[in-house]
Structures are given as C-alpha cells and as structure tokens.
Amino acid sequence: MLGNFSYCNPTKLYFGEDSLQYLNAELPKYGKNVVLIYGGGSIKKNGIYDDVVAYLEAAGKNVAEIPGVMPNPTLDKLYEGIKIARAHKADFLLAVGGGSVCDYAKALAVSVHCKEDPWDKYYLRFEEPDCEILPVGCVLTMVGTGSEMNAGAVITNTAARLKIGHVFADESIMPRFSILNPKFTMTLPHYQMVAGIYDIFSHICEQYFSGDDDNTSDYISEALLRSLIHSSRIANKDPQDYEARSNIMWTATWALNTLISRGKSTDWMVHMLGQAVGACTDATHGMTLAAVSLPYYRYIMPYGLHRFKRFAVNVWGIDPAGKTDEETALEGLKAMEAWMRELGLAMDISVLGANEDMLEQLADATRLLPGGYKALTRDEVIRIFKESLA
Amino acid sequence: MLGNFSYCNPTKLYFGEDSLQYLNAELPKYGKNVVLIYGGGSIKKNGIYDDVVAYLEAAGKNVAEIPGVMPNPTLDKLYEGIKIARAHKADFLLAVGGGSVCDYAKALAVSVHCKEDPWDKYYLRFEEPDCEILPVGCVLTMVGTGSEMNAGAVITNTAARLKIGHVFADESIMPRFSILNPKFTMTLPHYQMVAGIYDIFSHICEQYFSGDDDNTSDYISEALLRSLIHSSRIANKDPQDYEARSNIMWTATWALNTLISRGKSTDWMVHMLGQAVGACTDATHGMTLAAVSLPYYRYIMPYGLHRFKRFAVNVWGIDPAGKTDEETALEGLKAMEAWMRELGLAMDISVLGANEDMLEQLADATRLLPGGYKALTRDEVIRIFKESLA
Numbered sequence: 019m020l021g022n023f024s025y026c027n028p029t030k031l032y033f034g035e036d037s038l039q040y041l042n043a044e045l046p047k048y049g050k051n052v053v054l055i056y057g058g059g060s061i062k063k064n065g066i067y068d069d070v071v072a073y074l075e076a077a078g079k080n081v082a083e084i085p086g087v088m089p090n091p092t093l094d095k096l097y098e099g100i101k102i103a104r105a106h107k108a109d110f111l112l113a114v115g116g117g118s119v120c121d122y123a124k125a126l127a128v129s130v131h132c133k134e135d136p137w138d139k140y141y142l143r144f145e146e147p148d149c150e151i152l153p154v155g156c157v158l159t160m161v162g163t164g165s166e167m168n169a170g171a172v173i174t175n176t177a178a179r180l181k182i183g184h185v186f187a188d189e190s191i192m193p194r195f196s197i198l199n200p201k202f203t204m205t206l207p208h209y210q211m212v213a214g215i216y217d218i219f220s221h222i223c224e225q226y227f228s229g230d231d232d233n234t235s236d237y238i239s240e241a242l243l244r245s246l247i248h249s250s251r252i253a254n255k256d257p258q259d260y261e262a263r264s265n266i267m268w269t270a271t272w273a274l275n276t277l278i279s280r281g282k283s284t285d286w287m288v289h290m291l292g293q294a295v296g297a298c299t300d301a302t303h304g305m306t307l308a309a310v311s312l313p314y315y316r317y318i319m320p321y322g323l324h325r326f327k328r329f330a331v332n333v334w335g336i337d338p339a340g341k342t343d344e345e346t347a348l349e350g351l352k353a354m355e356a357w358m359r360e361l362g363l364a365m366d367i368s369v370l371g372a373n374e375d376m377l378e379q380l381a382d383a384t385r386l387l388p389g390g391y392k393a394l395t396r397d398e399v400i401r402i403f404k405e406s407l408a
Numbered sequence: 409m410l411g412n413f414s415y416c417n418p419t420k421l422y423f424g425e426d427s428l429q430y431l432n433a434e435l436p437k438y439g440k441n442v443v444l445i446y447g448g449g450s451i452k453k454n455g456i457y458d459d460v461v462a463y464l465e466a467a468g469k470n471v472a473e474i475p476g477v478m479p480n481p482t483l484d485k486l487y488e489g490i491k492i493a494r495a496h497k498a499d500f501l502l503a504v505g506g507g508s509v510c511d512y513a514k515a516l517a518v519s520v521h522c523k524e525d526p527w528d529k530y531y532l533r534f535e536e537p538d539c540e541i542l543p544v545g546c547v548l549t550m551v552g553t554g555s556e557m558n559a560g561a562v563i564t565n566t567a568a569r570l571k572i573g574h575v576f577a578d579e580s581i582m583p584r585f586s587i588l589n590p591k592f593t594m595t596l597p598h599y600q601m602v603a604g605i606y607d608i609f610s611h612i613c614e615q616y617f618s619g620d621d622d623n624t625s626d627y628i629s630e631a632l633l634r635s636l637i638h639s640s641r642i643a644n645k646d647p648q649d650y651e652a653r654s655n656i657m658w659t660a661t662w663a664l665n666t667l668i669s670r671g672k673s674t675d676w677m678v679h680m681l682g683q684a685v686g687a688c689t690d691a692t693h694g695m696t697l698a699a700v701s702l703p704y705y706r707y708i709m710p711y712g713l714h715r716f717k718r719f720a721v722n723v724w725g726i727d728p729a730g731k732t733d734e735e736t737a738l739e740g741l742k743a744m745e746a747w748m749r750e751l752g753l754a755m756d757i758s759v760l761g762a763n764e765d766m767l768e769q770l771a772d773a774t775r776l777l778p779g780g781y782k783a784l785t786r787d788e789v790i791r792i793f794k795e796s797l798a
Contacts, residue, residue, distance in 0.1 A: 020590075020654040022424030027417070030579075033671065034412030200410075234635040234655045234662075241631035245624040264410040265624045268671070272624075281423065281658070
C-alpha cells in the first residue's frame with residue numbers, strides 16, 4: 019500500500035534537439051564564477067564543449083574547469099575539484115557529460131563548503147549537508163543514471179575499494195536545470211549506449227521488485243519498462259533513430275527521479291552487487307548490473323513470486339494460461355535474458371575482469387541492504403557472484 | 409515522437425494519513441496575512457477546518473476567510489475574493505477543499521494584483537500574468553482535478569454561460585505545496601467520488617488519444633489508467649478502502665500535472681463538450697465528462713483507430729487475435745462502458761438536466777480545439793450532443 023511520503027522535484031528540464039539554447043535563460047540566474055565540469059574530452063570532439071563555452075562567454079561568466087571526470091568518479095578527483103572550486107570562489111557548477119559528471123558535480127556541490135571530510139560525512143555516515151550547497155546545472159550527453167533529475171551522487175574510494183552512492187534528502191541538491199538533447203547522446207559507442215539502457219532497466223527493476231501488487235508506482239514502472247524495451251530494440255538496430263533515443267532519454271530521467279519509489283519499499287541489491295564489481299574491476303556501471311542481474315533474480319524469485327509473475331505478464335507479455343506461477347515467472351526471466359543477449363550486454367562478471375579468486379573481495383565490497391523480497395547473507399552474496407562467473 | 413518541450417513542477421507534495429502536520433513546516437515560509445479558502449462547509453463538519461485553523465493559529469497567522477467557493481467557481485465569486493484578499497493585504501492563500509477550491513485559489517493568486525479585468529486578460533485573451541503572483545498552498549479533500557500540482561484554473565462566467573480553463577505557463581502559479589491525505593476524501597458521497605474518478609480517467613484519455621504509438625508518455629498514461637480502473641473497482645464497493653483511495657489520489661495528481669502530455673499533442677475535446685454541459689446545467693464536472701465521452705469516442709474512433717486498438721489491448725486487456733482493428737477497438741469501448749456503468753456514472757446528458765432544446769446553446773458554449781485525431785465542426789458537435797441525450 020501507499021505509505022506516508024513526500025515528493026518534490028524542482029529540476030527544470032529542457033528537452034529536445036533545440037534545448038541547449040536555454041542556457042541563455044538559465045545562466046543569468048547564477049553568479050559570475052562558474053566551474054565547468056566534464057569527462058574525457060569527447061565533448062571537445064563533437065563540438066558540445068565549444069557551444070557551451072560560447073553560451074558561458076555570452077553570459078559574461080568567469081569560468082574555471084574541472085576536466086577528466088572519470089566514469090566512476092573517485093574521491094581523489096573530488097578532493098581535487100574542491101580545491102579548484104574553492105580557489106575560483108565558485109557560484110555555480112555546470113556539468114556537461116553523463117551521469118558520472120552530474121554525480122560528481124552534485125558531490126562537489128555539497129563538499130566545497132563542507133568543513134569535514136566529505137567521504138566520512140556523506141559516504142560513511144550518510145549525513146545531510148549543513149553547509150552552503152552550490153547550485154548545479156547539467157547538459158546531459160549520455161543516458162542512464164537519471165542523475166540529471168535527482169539528488170544522488172555515487173563516489174568511488176579507490177583505496178578502500180568502495181563505490182558508494184548517497185541519495186541526499188535535500189531537493190536543493192538536485193540540479194536546478196538539466197538540458198536533455200537526444201542528439202548529444204548519439205555519438206556514444208554502442209557498448210556505452212546499451213550499458214546505459216541496462217542501467218535504466220535496472221533502476222526501474224530495483225524499485226519494482228518489492229512490495230505488494232496494488233501500488234500505482236508499480237504500474238508506472240511497468241510502463242517505463244515496456245517503453246524502454248520497445249525503444250531499445252529500435253536503437254540497438256539503428257542508434258541514429260531520434261525517436262527511440264529520445265524516448266530512452268526521457269524514460270531514464272523518470273526511472274530514477276524518485277517518482278516510482280513513492281510510498282513503497284525498494285530493493286537495490288543489484289546495484290549493491292554491481293557496484294562491488296565496479297569497485298573491484300572499474301567496469302562500466304551498466305554492464306556490472308547486467309552481469310549480476312539474472313543470477314540474483316533467479317535466486318530471489320521464490321520470495322517474491324507474485325511480482326515475478328506480474329513482471330512476466332505485464333512487462334514481457336507472457337500468457338499465464340495453463341502455467342504455474344513459477345513457470346510464468348521463469349518465462350519472464352527468459353524473455354528478459356533474450357532481450358539482454360539481443361542488446362549485447364555483459365552476461366557474466368568474467369568478461370568484466372572478475373574471477374573466482376575475487377569472490378571474497380567482491381563480498382567485502384557489497385553493502386547488504388534489507389532487499390525487496392529477501393535479505394541476503396554474505397554466503398548468499400558469494401553464491402550469486404559465483405553464479406555470475408562465466 | 410517526442411518533440412521539444414520543457415518540464416518543471418516544483419510543487420512539494422506531502423502524502424498520507426499523517427500529512428496535515430506538514431503545515432507546521434510550510435506555513436512559516438510565508439507572510440503573516442493568510443486567506444483561508446474553502447467550499448460549502450463540509451470541512452467544518454468533518455473537523456478538517458478546526459485542525460487547519462489550529463495550525464494557522466500556532467503559526468501566528470492573521471487569517472481572513474473566503475468560504476462558499478462553489479463546485480464551478482464563478483467570476484462573481486472571483487471578484488468577491490479579490491476584494492477580500494486586497495483588503496486583507498494577503499501574503500498567502502490556503503485552499504482547503506477539492507479542485508474547485510484549488511482552481512479558485514490559483515485564479516485569485518494571479519488576480520489580486522492584476523490591474524485589468526482578470527476574465528478579459530486570462531480567460532478571453534489567455535495572457536500570462538505580469539503582476540505579482542500570490543503563493544498558494546492546498547489541503548486536498550476531494551480527488552480528481554489534479555489542481556493540486558498544476559497551474560490550471562477553470563472559472564465559470566455565469567452571465568456569458570462560459571466555463572473556461574486557463575493552464576498558465578508560469579510554474580510559480582502551481583501550488584507551493586499540497587497536502588494529500590486520502591482519509592480526507594473518504595467522507596465524500598459516492599456520487600462525488602465516482603465523478604472524481606471519471607474526471608481522472610478523462611484527463612488521462614484527453615492526453616492519450618492523440619499522436620503516434622511510440623511516446624513514453626502514452627505508456628505512462630496506460631499505467632495510470634490500469635491502476636485507476638483497478639483501484640476504482642475496489643473503492644466503488646468499499647469507499648473506506650484506504651489503499652484504493654490512496655492510489656486513486658496519487659493517480660489523479662499525475663494524471664494532470666503535465667507529465668503525460670510532454671512532447672506530444674493532446675485532445676481535450678471531451679472537456680470542451682463536458683464544460684459546455686457544465687456551463688448550461690451546473691452539473692458535476694466529472695459526470696458531464698462521462699455523459700459525452702462514449703458518443704465522442706465512437707465518433708472519432710475511425711480517425712485514430714491504431715490508438716483505440718492499443719487502448720483496448722493495453723488498458724482493457726482485449727485479445728486482438730482473429731479480430732479486425734475496428735472490432736478490437738470497439739470491444740475496448742464496450743469494456744470502458746461496462747466499467748462506467750459499474751461505477752454508476754452519468755451515461756447521458758439528459759440525467760444532468762440537458763435536453764433537445766439546448767443543443768444550439770450547448771454548441772455555442774463549446775470551444776472548438778484542433779483535437780487529437782479529428783477537428784470537430786459545429787455540426788459534428790451538435791451531432792455528438794444529440795447522441796449524448798438519453
């Protein structure tokens with residue numbers, strides 16, 4: 019049932035192939051000192067960097083840069099950014115990139131004026147900021163994380179081999195605006211595109227595989243999954259299909275902006291398992307999720323059979339007539355597997371660089387949550403990682 | 409396909425049976441002079457009025473009242489409210505009631521400091537406000553309109569027999585916060601409850617029956633319709649079922665807060681026809697929509713057959729095997745009719761007080777929109793009203 023909850027998501031979204039121009043409307047709302055944050059430099063090749071810099075210049079901004087934000091932003095990179103933002107007396111952080119760059123900008127937004135070590139405060143003690151929070155804007159160039167419309171920020175502590183996400187409660191940490199141009203996502207390699215698609219799929223499943231069967235949120239989750247499956251098949255064959263790429267982009271935003279978790283419990287164990295793989299191998303986030311999902315879902319299926327049956331029928335169109343609930347549920351997971359293979363996702367953690375010797379280390383890096391239908395023990399985590407090996 | 413669009417909805421929602429207490433968090437954010445707006449006085453019988461007044465007193469507010477906001481708020485009532493709010497130097501408007509009371513509060517919010525006649529400016533010329541806009545908060549006691557999380561406000565000009573809704577573009581006209589307690593909706597008579605449910609259903613259909621078949625928004629619309637149909641059947645039998653009432657309340661909010669219309673065209677002709685019936689008979693809004701829907705949808709079905717087929721399959725679970733698209737689509741409308749009769753909705757406009765002599769007057773009061781799949785002529789409007797008679 020729908021429990022007590024609050025919902026507030028003030029991020030202003032500008033969507034479409036003409037959306038970058040809205041920087042003209044947004045930039046004047048913030049102070050002069052801007053820190054421009056981006057990743058490996060692909061935005062310099064495809065021209066987005068030049069376009070954004072032109073808007074910043076036209077708005078008379080004083081710009082410092084933090085380039086080189088990596089796919090799994092590290093704590094060391096965060097420390098580096100804090101120094102740059104402080105030296106620049108930053109008024110505003112503009113992230114241009116994918117979810118990692120957006121996540122990094124939000125982590126920086128709560129850290130620049132933080133008097134303590136941000137890792138201890140936010141990622142070990144999961145506290146909320148009690149300092150000034152810098153406003154963040156995003157120009158999204160990669161789809162998947164939903165970071166453009168939420169208050170989450172994942173940071174990896176390489177030394178401690180920990181990849182931890184904090185979803186902040188304060189909505190002022192959400193980006194003030196995000197610019198979503200599906201064309202910006204089209205230069206991405208196929209591997210990154212499908213990894214992003216699976217990240218979206220997993221975000222929805224993490225919120226769907228928990229609770230009873232009456233909640234409006236779960237109906238919306240099924241809709242997002244159906245739309246995503248439909249459009250992903252088109253984009254997989256033709257990555258230049260604007261309609262498919264735009265629907266995927268929009269689905270990604272709504273998959274993780276808190277809507278579909280309202281009033282219900284959630285799971286998030288696929289992310290805990292996948293993030294452990296990410297921390298130990300530095301593999302692409304979406305692929306780590308794909309590689310552990312089926313072993314995990316097959317293992318917990320008996321504990322949430324009603325939901326796995328519903329998943330099969332409502333998401334994958336399995337006809338339940340004349341089948342046991344278990345047979346129907348398993349057919350759903352088979353349909354999911356076929357779709358994953360069609361997209362070319364990582365189907366095991368071996369291809370991502372993990373091996374049998376790393377099982378203990380992977381288990382060490384896995385944060386145990388209550389889970390949606392089953393609280394895993396460490397032994398069960400090891401068993402699932404074992405089954406995730408090729 | 410998903411066109412260019414923006415999305416911003418900053419309303420903070422507090423949902424659940426414990427939600428009224430959040431007035432303590434919200435009231436201090438606004439000035440001292442509050443205008444409390446409500447309807448026919450039912451909130452005095454069920455205790456909500458006393459509770460709200462206690463929160464206002466605890467927050468040290470100076471309160472004036474506008475009681476007696478009617479189901480179809482009139483322009484005369486708006487003029488009356490403007491005088492009260494100006495005399496009270498209102499800083500904040502608190503609406504306690506259903507969609508009519510929320511709509512009225514928003515119309516008042518843009519009118520108190522408006523130098524022109526608000527009817528001319530907002531409802532005849534559809535302009536945006538260029539004056540100060542008062543902040544609005546809502547405590548919702550009736551479900552259906554979605555007014556608690558949008559910038560729409562319908563006002564009826566009784567003299568001109570016109571009922572017109574303006575959906576403002578400025579998100580600062582959306583309520584700053586809305587308190588959604590499903591228990592507050594449970595004292596409502598069955599007639600009002602099902603009218604509200606049909607209003608929600610119609611809001612979704614107005615946005616669904618337009619455009620092609622790929623848009624994520626339409627998948628979400630189907631999810632909301634499925635959830636609503638599921639919960640409405642439970643609430644129809646047991647109006648005290650908290651789970652059903654809470655899912656209906658949540659669905660109503662998302663049915664009309666702009667999400668499901670993003671990036672696509674919409675229809676809204678059922679509302680144009682229904683509002684004409686409302687303006688001529690003062691019948692309950694949701695019932696006017698119910699009474700004209702099937703004649704309208706049967707008439708436009710051939711122009712959007714692909715979507716009516718999809719509606720039948722994805723919303724009503726009709727098996728399309730071995731049927732023509734038209735047969736499948738018609739079965740969907742039959743399933744919809746059966747559900748409407750199950751709820752006890754008005755199935756014709758005669759029961760609402762309309763008759764054959766009013767056809768021209770009804771057509772005069774109907775605003776013609778481009779429509780989702782077919783632009784109606786005046787003759788077609790008269791034909792649909794004729795078929796809506798018993």
